[in-house]
Amino acid sequence: MKATVLVRPKNGILDPQGQAVESSLRQLGFSVDGARIGRVVDLEVDAADAATARAQVEQMCEQLLANPLIESYEIELVEPPA
Amino acid sequence: MTSPQPRVGVLRFPGACDDRDALWALAAFDAEAVFIWHTEQELPDLDAVVLPGGFSYGDYLRCGAIGRFAPAMEAVVDFANGGGLVLGICNGFQILCEAGLLPGVLRRNESLTFVCRDVPLVVERSDTPFTSRCEEGQTLTIPVKHGEGNWYVDDDGYAELDARRQVVLRYAEPVNGSRNDVAGVVNERGNVMGLMPHPEHAVDPLLGSADGALILSSLVDSARARFLTTV
Numbered sequence: 061m062k063a064t065v066l067v068r069p070k071n072g073i074l075d076p077q078g079q080a081v082e083s084s085l086r087q088l089g090f091s092v093d094g095a096r097i098g099r100v101v102d103l104e105v106d107a108a109d110a111a112t113a114r115a116q117v118e119q120m121c122e123q124l125l126a127n128p129l130i131e132s133y134e135i136e137l138v139e140p141p142a
Numbered sequence: 143m144t145s146p147q148p149r150v151g152v153l154r155f156p157g158a159c160d161d162r163d164a165l166w167a168l169a170a171f172d173a174e175a176v177f178i179w180h181t182e183q184e185l186p187d188l189d190a191v192v193l194p195g196g197f198s199y200g201d202y203l204r205c206g207a208i209g210r211f212a213p214a215m216e217a218v219v220d221f222a223n224g225g226g227l228v229l230g231i232c233n234g235f236q237i238l239c240e241a242g243l244l245p246g247v248l249r250r251n252e253s254l255t256f257v258c259r260d261v262p263l264v265v266e267r268s269d270t271p272f273t274s275r276c277e278e279g280q281t282l283t284i285p286v287k288h289g290e291g292n293w294y295v296d297d298d299g300y301a302e303l304d305a306r307r308q309v310v311l312r313y314a315e316p317v318n319g320s321r322n323d324v325a326g327v328v329n330e331r332g333n334v335m336g337l338m339p340h341p342e343h344a345v346d347p348l349l350g351s352a353d354g355a356l357i358l359s360s361l362v363d364s365a366r367a368r369f370l371t372t373v
Contacts, residue, residue, distance in 0.1 A: 130249065
């Protein structure tokens with residue numbers, strides 16, 4: 061089963077990369093108010109069903125993929141067609 | 143050898159680059175310094191452990207995030223939980239934070255640029271095993287060289303650790319955006335310390351400063367005191 065994890069800097073956490081990109085976009089003439097940079101992790105999870113896969117990916121996030129002090133995460137599962 | 147030699151282990155991760163400097167400096171301060179390969183599941187008999195600077199396992203994902211899961215790190219966590227002395231320098235500090243042995247996390251520098259220069263540091267505490275040769279309020283000159291030294295905890299976390307006096311070293315000027323200019327912290331128990339500056343690169347006047355010697359020789363003193371109580 062395919063899973064995608066989106067890791068984002070938490071609200072209120074300084075994101076210097078996002079700030080640099082925002083200022084570059086403005087220099088290019090785009091009207092943007094805020095840019096935040098996170099990370100995408102695409103996974104192929106070996107699990108019998110969606111609930112098991114989600115539980116596994118949640119553990120991966122808690123243990124390794126995100127640091128809860130500064131990052132939040134979202135999990136998207138793509139179930140294979142039946 | 144003029145006095146009993148404590149044994150200090152220096153962890154070697156793939157991607158470490160300051161392990162030899164740390165080993166050399168510890169030996170210069172009369173410790174028996176030994177390398178510990180990252181795959182070791184048990185530590186030999188040690189009086190202290192140093193986690194050196196570098197880019198363990200390439201520092202992918204987040205700095206120190208993968209290094210903390212090295213087999214030898216599990217042994218270091220047990221060693222620290224048993225009261226053993228552990229000093230993390232730069233990447234070592236990042237690993238100790240990721241492992242939960244020290245509070246906070248090291249983020250990308252506010253400037254987004256790699257900082258590599260001598261910085262002035264103020265000693266906030268001289269009553270730790272890592273700063274006993276320093277004086278409170280003393281300014282040390284020690285180099286930093288990092289892209290991710292911007293230490294962060296939230297407001298409540300900072301208030302707690304400030305009340306417990308866990309900040310040991312502070313930058314005397316802004317360096318990387320670190321919260322309240324924190325450069326080095328200890329855990330609540332006082333046996334684990336991490337710092338971004340590199341004391342092992344400042345152990346001889348020829349290197350521009352010998353102030354790092356105060357920190358490493360404090361560690362060797364403390365390790366020796368522990369060694370003597372166990373023989």
